[in-house]
Structures are given as structure tokens and as C-alpha cells.
Amino acid sequence: MEHRENGEPRTYGNLIAGEWRAARGGGTFDSLNPARRSEVLGHFARSGELDVEDAVSAAVAAQPGWQRTPMPLRAEVIARAGRLMEERKEELARLMTREMGKVLTEARGDVQEGIDMAKYMAGQGRMPVGEVVPSELRDKRCFTERVPIGVVGCITPWNFPMAIPCWKLMPALLAGNAVVLKPAEDTPLVAIRLAEILTEAGLPEGVLNLVTGLGEEAGAPLVAHPRVRAISFTGSMEVGNQIAATCGKLGKRVSLELGGKNAIVVGADADLELAVDGALWGGFGTTGQRCTATSRLIVDQSVLGDFQERLLGRVARLRLGDGLDPATDVGPVINAKQLRRVHSYTEIGRQASARLLVGGKVADEGELGEGNFYWPTIFTDVRPEMRIAQEEIFGPTLSVLPAQDLADAVRIANGTRYGLSLSVYTKDISRALWAVDRLEAGIVYVNAPTIGAEIQLPFGGVKGTGNGHREAGSTAFDEFTEWKTVYIDYSGRLQRAQIDTEQG
Numbered sequence: 001m002e003h004r005e006n007g008e009p010r011t012y013g014n015l016i017a018g019e020w021r022a023a024r025g026g027g028t029f030d031s032l033n034p035a036r037r038s039e040v041l042g043h044f045a046r047s048g049e050l051d052v053e054d055a056v057s058a059a060v061a062a063q064p065g066w067q068r069t070p071m072p073l074r075a076e077v078i079a080r081a082g083r084l085m086e087e088r089k090e091e092l093a094r095l096m097t098r099e100m101g102k103v104l105t106e107a108r109g110d111v112q113e114g115i116d117m118a119k120y121m122a123g124q125g126r127m128p129v130g131e132v133v134p135s136e137l138r139d140k141r142c143f144t145e146r147v148p149i150g151v152v153g154c155i156t157p158w159n160f161p162m163a164i165p166c167w168k169l170m171p172a173l174l175a176g177n178a179v180v181l182k183p184a185e186d187t188p189l190v191a192i193r194l195a196e197i198l199t200e201a202g203l204p205e206g207v208l209n210l211v212t213g214l215g216e217e218a219g220a221p222l223v224a225h226p227r228v229r230a231i232s233f234t235g236s237m238e239v240g241n242q243i244a245a246t247c248g249k250l251g252k253r254v255s256l257e258l259g260g261k262n263a264i265v266v267g268a269d270a271d272l273e274l275a276v277d278g279a280l281w282g283g284f285g286t287t288g289q290r291c292t293a294t295s296r297l298i299v300d301q302s303v304l305g306d307f308q309e310r311l312l313g314r315v316a317r318l319r320l321g322d323g324l325d326p327a328t329d330v331g332p333v334i335n336a337k338q339l340r341r342v343h344s345y346t347e348i349g350r351q352a353s354a355r356l357l358v359g360g361k362v363a364d365e366g367e368l369g370e371g372n373f374y375w376p377t378i379f380t381d382v383r384p385e386m387r388i389a390q391e392e393i394f395g396p397t398l399s400v401l402p403a404q405d406l407a408d409a410v411r412i413a414n415g416t417r418y419g420l421s422l423s424v425y426t427k428d429i430s431r432a433l434w435a436v437d438r439l440e441a442g443i444v445y446v447n448a449p450t451i452g453a454e455i456q457l458p459f460g461g462v463k464g465t466g467n468g469h470r471e472a473g474s475t476a477f478d479e480f481t482e483w484k485t486v487y488i489d490y491s492g493r494l495q496r497a498q499i500d501t502e503q504g
């Protein structure tokens with residue numbers, strides 16, 4: 001996988017009807033290494049409405065043939081893609097670290113999530129797709145089956161550049177849909193590598209199309225296109241709500257996976273060292289740029305001092321740097337705009353009189369100045385209503401909030417508009433289950449941080465985090481299929497349901 005030609009970054013096109021094509025308008029944009037902004041990974045097609053039109057037309061043309069391909073054969077393509085990803089795992093992970101910044105061990109995990117999804121979906125290709133249900137009438141057979149929706153648009157964020165596209169593409173394709181993918185503008189190259197793999201694995205032309213570009217220019221026309229029957233979106237609440245409004249007007253199906261304001265509750269009887277491990281991994285893993293990242297630590301006041309002291313001791317040892325360096329614990333923030341946003345929340349926290357314990361500044365010492373680095377930041381004395389305790393920061397910033405007891409902690413944890421992932425640390429099983437019953441989130445962890453989803457379980461949130469859909473797991477197809485109910489009357493006479501039913 002060479003990303004350069006004669007030492008220069010390459011120019012990449014869109015995948016439309018099996019061909020790689022430049023944007024119709026001829027424009028490009030660059031993808032930069034967030035650890036070293038001077039490193040350009042490539043130039044990418046800056047697509048607009050015309051490119052989206054081409055991609056959707058290709059998908060519309062290819063979809064019926066793909067739907068008629070037996071599901072186990074569609075699954076074979078996904079299985080081959082998984083094997084190719086496995087062979088290329090290290091190259092893909094290294095590329096991801098350069099394009100997105102997460103440390104290499106995490107980038108390997110991101111690719112592994114895609115491989116896991118391929119294996120899971122490959123197996124699903126031979127599983128039942130409906131139910132046989134008894135009829136109230138004689139000589140009548142009733143069954144249900146899942147059928148594809150048609151053409152699906154997938155719009156993805158940059159923080160899991162391989163895993164999230166795989167979560168969407170693999171079930172959508174296996175279900176018999178054709179797809180147009182619009183990946184995030186910060187990570188187009190990883191998405192292009194995935195599209196190449198799916199093509200190499202045997203996906204017919206036009207079944208998967210990829211258009212790169214900016215949200216307003218390439219994403220919005222995809223959402224609005226009348227031939228796109230469903231949109232699967234993962235990203236910010238702001239954009240998600242706009243997309244939902246457009247889809248609502250057009251009567252189009254939409255599934256939303258939006259942000260989080262995830263919290264760890266540390267009970268009075270928690271194993272504090274374990275809770276600190278969880279807080280560090282949940283808060284600073286992926287530089288806090290996970291939708292499930294821990295951003296609030298709600299700590300029983302009886303153990304607050306002890307917990308904070310242990311936490312600070314460990315934060316001081318975290319090493320910031322390029323994710324390709326094995327010594328690095330925390331990589332860069334995705335781009336300069338996000339770096340400014342993270343820092344603006346430090347100012348917001350200060351102005352609200354939260355107490356800054358550590359960090360709170362851009363890391364620009366030496367080589368760090370070449371990238372978008374921010375020192376891991378912890379505020380304490382944070383009150384639940386403060387903006388830093390309510391709004392998604394999406395960076396390496398943790399807020400510590402004291403709680404009077406477990407009930408108070410659960411109330412604080414539930415007190416945001418989000419509902420993605422919440423966690424509780426306690427050694428007492430009764431208290432753990434009491435909290436599980438009351439935490440308002442799509443995902444709840446006990447004695448583990450708010451991150452760590454596995455692909456064979458449903459993933460998604462409640463309240464403002466989503467609109468009721470779940471990705472992955474047994475629910476993966478709900479997003480990408482319609483139900484068809486089939487009645488077959490082989491009695492040879494008119495039988496009226498509810499009327500001609502025989503008694504006794």
C-alpha cells in the first residue's frame with residue numbers, strides 16, 4: 001500500500017460503479033497527520049452534488065443484482081474481506097495512526113473490530129432471516145422475512161475510521177443493499193483502503209460506492225437524495241439532528257449514533273486502584289475522542305481525596321506523543337479546530353470556578369508543537385450543571401464531581417441530555433445491580449470503564465444520543481432491512497381472516 005508517488009502524496013478519487021474517479025468539479029482536499037501537520041497523507045476528491053448523483057445512480061443500478069445473489073454468497077465476500085483485513089492488519093493500523101493519530105495498539109484494535117465484524121457477518125449469512133408463524137386458517141402458511149431497503153447512505157466520523165464503516169457497511173451489504181459511503185474528511189484514506197479491500201474481495205461494481213468530501217458538500221446531498229432510502233449516521237448531535245430533520249421531511253429512514261457525556265460512578269466501597277485504571281483508560285484512551293469516552297468521574301465523597309491522589313499520580317506518568325512510538329500513551333487530537341475547542345472548554349471550566357488539577361494547556365514543547373497535542377486535563381470541584389459536566393468535549397478532559405452516596409451519584413450520572421455509556425465501580429453485587437437498574441444509558445458497565453464495546457452485542461444510546469436504533473450484535477440488521485410478511489393460501493377457496501375461523 002504505497003501512499004506516495006515519486007515522494008509526493010498521491011491523489012485519490014471516488015469509487016463509483018467500480019471505477020476510481022476524480023470529483024466532477026476537479027477539487028481536492030488534504031488529509032494530514034495530526035501528530036505532524038506537515039505530513040500530507042494524500043489529496044482527496046472534494047465531491048459535490050454531481051458526484052453524489054453518480055454514486056447513487058451506480059448503486060441504484062447495481063442493487064437488484066446484488067439482492068438476487070444468495071445471502072451465503074454475499075457473506076463469502078464479507079468473509080474474504082475479513083481475511084484480507086487480517087493479512088493487512090499491521091499496515092492498516094499504521095496508516096490509521098498516521099491519519100487519525102490514535103496510538104498503534106488502539107489502531108490495531110480498531111482494525112480488529114472490523115475483522116471481528118466481518119467474521120460475525122460472514123456467519124450471519126447462513127442464519128435464519130425470518131420466522132414461520134401459525135395461521136388461524138387451514139391450509140395457509142405464514143412467514144416473515146427480512147428484505148433489503150435498497151440504497152443506503154452511510155456517513156461516518158473520523159474517530160473509528162475502520163470499525164465504524166465496517167459496523168455499517170458489512171450488515172448493510174450482507175442484507176442485500178447497495179451503499180454509498182461518505183467517510184469523515186479527516187480520515188478518507190483508511191476508508192479508501194477498506195473500499196479497496198471489499199472490491200478485491202469480490203463485491204460487484206456499484207454495490208459499494210464511496211464519495212469523499214466535506215459534510216455540507218458531499219454528506220448533505222446524500223441525505224437529501226430521493227433514491228437513497230435510508231441514512232445511517234454516526235457523528236455529532238448537531239449534525240445528526242439536522243440530518244434527522246431532513247430525513248423526517250422526506251419520509252426517509254434514519255438511524256443516529258450521536259455523542260455521549262459518559263460517566264464512571266466510583267462507589268464508597270470501590271476498588272480504587274481498579275477505578276483509577278478505568279478512569280485513565282476511559283478518559284485518555286484515544287485521547288478522549290471516543291463517543292463512549294469517560295468524561296465525568298462521579299466519586300463518593302468519602303473516598304474522593306484518596307481517589308484523586310491516586311489518579312493524579314498516574315496522570316503525571318502519561319506520555320504524550322506520536323502514536324507510532326511504542327512509548328506513547330496518549331496521541332494527538334484530530335485537528336487544529338478540535339484542539340481549539342478542547343482548550344475553549346478549559347477556559348469554560350475555569351470561568352465556572354471548577355478547580356484545574358492538572359493539564360489545561362496545549363502541548364507545544366519540542367516536537368509536540370508540530371502536531372495537535374493537549375495535556376491530559378482534570379478538573380475537580382465540578383458541579384453537575386457546569387458546561388464542562390454537560391457538554392461533550394471530545395478530548396482529553398476529565399471532570400471530577402463529588403457525590404453524597406450511590407443514589408446521588410446515579411442521579412448526577414443521569415443528569416445530562418446524553419445516554420450512551422455509564423459505569424459503576426463497587427465490590428457489592430447488590431449495589432451494582434441497583435445502579436444498573438437505574439442508570440439511563442444504552443450501555444452500562446460494572447467495574448470497567450465506559451469504553452470497551454464488543455461487536456457481537458448491540459451498540460447505541462438512549463435520550464439525545466440516538467433515535468432508538470442499535471448497531472452491531474443481533475440488532476445489526478434492524479437498521480438495514482425491512483420486514484416482509486408473506487401469507488400463502490393453498491386451500492383453493494376464499495378464506496377470510498377473523499371471519500371464517502372455525503371454533504372448537
Ligand code: NAD
Nearest residue numbers: 156157158183184214215219220235236239257258259291
Ligand atoms: P461530525 O458530526 O462533524 O461529522 C460526522 C460526519 O458527518 C462526517 O463524515 C461529516 O463530513 C458529516 N457531516 C457533517 N455535516 C454534515 C451535513 N450537514 N450533512 C451530512 N453529513 C454531514 O462528527 P465528527 O466530528 O466527525 O465526529 C465526532 C462526533 O461523533 C462526536 O460527537 C462523537 O460523540 C460522535 N460519535 C458518536 C458515536 C456513536 O456511536 N454514538 C461514535 C463515534 C463518534
